[in-house]
């Protein structure tokens with residue numbers, strides 16, 4: 001799965017690996033002994049890495065994946081699940097208070113103004129399944145398996161895990177996925193529009209990198225705006241807020257907006273008369 005691109009690792013992480021190459025950031029959940037289940041520490045590190053990728057103007061596409069060939073991610077680490085959330089090694093957890101901090105990561109993936117691609121080998125299950133649903137695109141290996149387990153293990157994700165899934169595969173199929181907790185293979189996932197393509201496991205990274213390279217040839221601002229526009233419909237006021245922020249950013253970049261700023265700084269009346277009142 002490697003060798004198609006010269007990844008350069010950086011950052012000081014225990015539960016994830018952060019690598020970059022050719023304008024692509026690859027973030028790998030690195031807990032293969034538990035099928036890449038996440039604990040609070042994993043999520044803190046993922047959030048940090050996604051922020052690094054967001055702030056790096058060299059990075060145009062982010063890949064999220066799991067270490068090894070057996071799992072993308074198996075969701076919350078059930079072995080450290082307390083009575084009110086997941087217990088970690090941080091100050092909050094040491095008070096015996098659990099965390100449900102994957103929701104922050106889901107929002108972060110949705111808000112990241114660059115395409116995020118899930119590269120899935122093996123299991124994408126439970127909260128791990130929701131993570132790939134939140135990503136913009138999913139490239140699946142032929143050994144990938146998808147499903148929710150909530151009603152089996154005593155949890156559910158009524159947010160993106162429910163309605164974004166329904167938006168992706170339709171209401172009836174989303175209900176089936178949650179109510180029956182079945183697993184679906186890669187071809188079934190492709191047929192229901194849950195993934196974008198399926199490739200042999202040995203070609204997974206090459207294919208994902210090829211998709212990323214194709215996006216990197218496109219206008220970064222156009223990609224940012226189209227991601228914001230698609231998400232705005234389903235994210236309601238929060239989505240509109242982000243899309244409106246992007247509109248403000250584009251306006252700031254215009255001479256018309258800069259005339260307002262310059263007039264204020266120069267203590268003169270702004271001259272907006274030279275700008276067209278567009279039809």
Ligand code: S0N
Pocket residue numbers: 033034035037074075076077078079086099100101102103123125126127128149150153155156157158
């Ligand atoms: C993935 C499955 C089907 C694979 O089965 P297989 O191949 O038989 O392997 P196993 O022997 O079961 O697994 C190998 C080792 O990995 C451990 N392991 C696997 N998954 C987990 C896990 N999630 N947590 C901890 N350990 C895990 C196994 O125990 C085994 O190790 P050993 O041999 O040492 O015991 C199968 O493994 C499976 O079904 N896994 C559990 C999947 C699951 O139920 N995940 C949790 C679902 N719930 C969530 O993710 C929470 C949702 C959530 O995140 C959330 C939602 C809304 C609001 C907040 C939150 C939040 O939590 O923040």
